[in-house]
Amino acid sequence: MDVNTAVFALSWPGTPITGTLALQKERQLNRFLAEIERRALRIAEIGVRDRDEALDLVQDAMIKLARNYSERSDEEWTPLFYRILQNGVRDWHRRQAVRNRVMVWFGRKPSDDDDYDAIAAAPDPIGRAPDEELQNNEAMQSLETAVRELPTRQREAFMLRMFEGLDVAGTAVAMSCSEGSVKTHYSRALHALRERLEEHRPGEYGPMEGE
């Protein structure tokens, strides 16, 4: 395929990209997804509290990105991917809410999400991990619990800025809001988390020694 044909193939809607360009695009996307997938999974998992559900959501987001936005430049992929993923997480919560209402209607107890106890649900690490890993697990468990209790938009802003490392502009694209809103949500989230975690776990999230 010569360059002109390749460019035509790229620009004509509905035509699959073929040849060298297709290979190049596939490699780029593979690299991008491999780089982002693990953090995306943890972010989704904090959002829905279930690893299997989070895996499904991440896979859906990857497929939608490949299907709809593969022709965009790779700089746009990160905010677009997280926009798809955040929408998936919000849809998941809506479906859960409907499911719980239906369960209540039929006289059954809704899922155990309502009385979720992060401490009880935490895996027992005794005998399976060295001390340092245990401390990390506990610190992350506390952080996850606190992050989950944030309002949705604050939680999204915090995870995208802090965990994924998106800048303000990228976070605004991912959250479909203004950059000003991102700054506000992020700042509020940071202060709420700091207060809460310093109060409960001063050794782990409080000021470092000698500060």
Place this chain on the structure above:
Amino acid sequence: MMNEQDETFAKKAKAAFDASVDELDAATLSRLNRGRHAALAELARPKHQWSRWMPATGVAAAVLVAVVLLQTSSVVNEVVGPASVTDMEILLGEDSIEMLEDLEFYSWIDVADMDSDVG
């Protein structure tokens, strides 16, 4: 603007998160890998040709429906209109409810009257 305490907290939070990412088990990583390859397979799949004609087709369909509705409504008004008014008069009037039992008969009288007016 982040102060020093915020920055310290942010570093610790990021470190805890990164550690949790590094500890993902092999089964989870394998599922992520499979999901990624399923996504990459989408690149080879042709997008639906009809999708790019959808906006034009939608507008054309809406115009067609509007034209058909306008045409139909003018016909309906000519034939059904007076009968509908008559029906409402019957329902809202103070005449005996027994009259409703002979609704078809009264409709027939209406139509006959209209025919004689036209004739």
